[in-house]
Amino acid sequence: MTTSNLSSSSTPDDARLIALAREALATEIAGLQAMAARLDGRFAQAVRLLLGCRGRVVVTGMGKSGHVGRKIAATLASTGTPALFVHPAEASHGDLGMITAADAVLAISNSGESDELTVILPLIKRMGVPLVALTGRADSTLARHADVVLDTGVEREACPHNLAPTASTTAQLAMGDALAVALLSARGFQPDDFARSHPGGALGRRLLTRVQDVMRPLEQTPCVAPAATLPEMMRAMSAGGLGAVALTDDDGRPVGIFTDGDLRRLIEGRPGADLRQLTAAEVMHRDPRSVRAQALAVEAAELMERHRIHCVLVVDDDGRLAGAVNSHDLMRAKVI
Incomplete structure (x- = not known):
């Protein structure tokens, strides 16, 4: 033609x-x-x-x-x-x-x-x-x-x-x-074999990236004792830039967590009240969600999605606090 x-x-x-x-x-x-x-x-x-x-x-x-x-x-x-x-x-x-x-x-x-x-x-x-x-x-x-x-x-x-x-x-x-x-x-x-030949792809990142690869280490994780006052907890949270603070016992095991959202709800629920004398133990969420450092990062993402939270604590094999990871960390690593 x-x-x-x-x-x-x-x-x-x-x-x-x-x-x-x-x-x-x-x-x-x-x-x-x-x-x-x-x-x-x-x-x-x-x-x-x-x-x-x-x-x-x-x-x-x-x-x-x-x-x-x-x-x-x-x-x-x-x-x-x-x-x-x-x-x-x-x-x-x-x-x-x-x-x-x-x-x-x-x-x-x-x-x-x-x-x-x-x-x-x-x-x-x-x-x-x-x-x-x-x-x-x-x-x-x-x-x-x-x-x-x-x-x-x-x-x-x-x-x-x-x-x-x-x-x-x-x-x-x-x-x-x-x-x-x-x-x-x-x-x-197996899928792990496929991921090893596709490390730069989304599947590779999901199947190969571990929590320890993307988490914030312990020294960068804001942490206070349950006896800390609310102002002390807020200072730790602001310095950490995580949007949350971990509460640990004397052995370093997490017993609670307090987030930016918790603070907002606390203020809204007690208008005009003096909150400065409250302790972390009184306002924290007990038994916080946690994940092992060796777990796949995608497991942390699924935990956040399932419980509608933006941060999880990371623990070692003995259950002691090892760090934390939030949704921004996972996004930066392109896990989510």
Whole structure:
């Protein structure tokens, strides 16, 4: 279609655009459902082959299949299966050296006849490297070289002209995800393992950050004895900048807490009264909420949310006050 034809065509109305979207999605869903129905022992064979790889899974593919391959390699690598992507055209010009005898290759091509890919297949086989193929043609050059062939073919593309890789690339991507999920399960990959490979992400912070990493240490935590007067307690609270003050017994164990909100409610509840002679023991909240220093920071966040408080005390293994953490500390650490 020429530029003039494109500019002169009228834009479909909203109903037509939505109908086109639903048709495309229905086509891709149908392709995935058909592929799921075809799954057989070859999928398990492919998983075992990749699971037995002593090196890395080298993913390769050309064009749109290459874009899918990069995502599959990233998913494998982040879920416990070391992987990398090698561009097949670059492989012919030196990057084939990135593949070692300890590796396995996952090659992706809908037609199975991409020139850049087929030219390196004999070299891969000569190295004795296991080869898993994701292809839509069981009789293709790629399929003939593969140790295991996973059928990712679709009846038609979502493209109205049945040309642009759409449903076929969705099928490739989904099969890659299926492999990654099966592999992570077989490896016993847990959320903590995922967090370790995503330390900069929100999940990593939630699963790796401990209270001791974000809390205010004992020397920065305002603390007084229960016998302290209200003015003494207020001075400690103001100096600490926590919005609360901890009350501890002679052994350093927290027995109460008093917050800015408690002070406001105390003043509102006793208008005109002289509060200066009140002691901390008379106004504190007894049995304050606390969390261990080794606990996950997200546990402190959940405790605050559950009890609608903005600060929790931190205790050591002996139950002695070790510090405090409030919602601002957790926000700064991007735990919440």
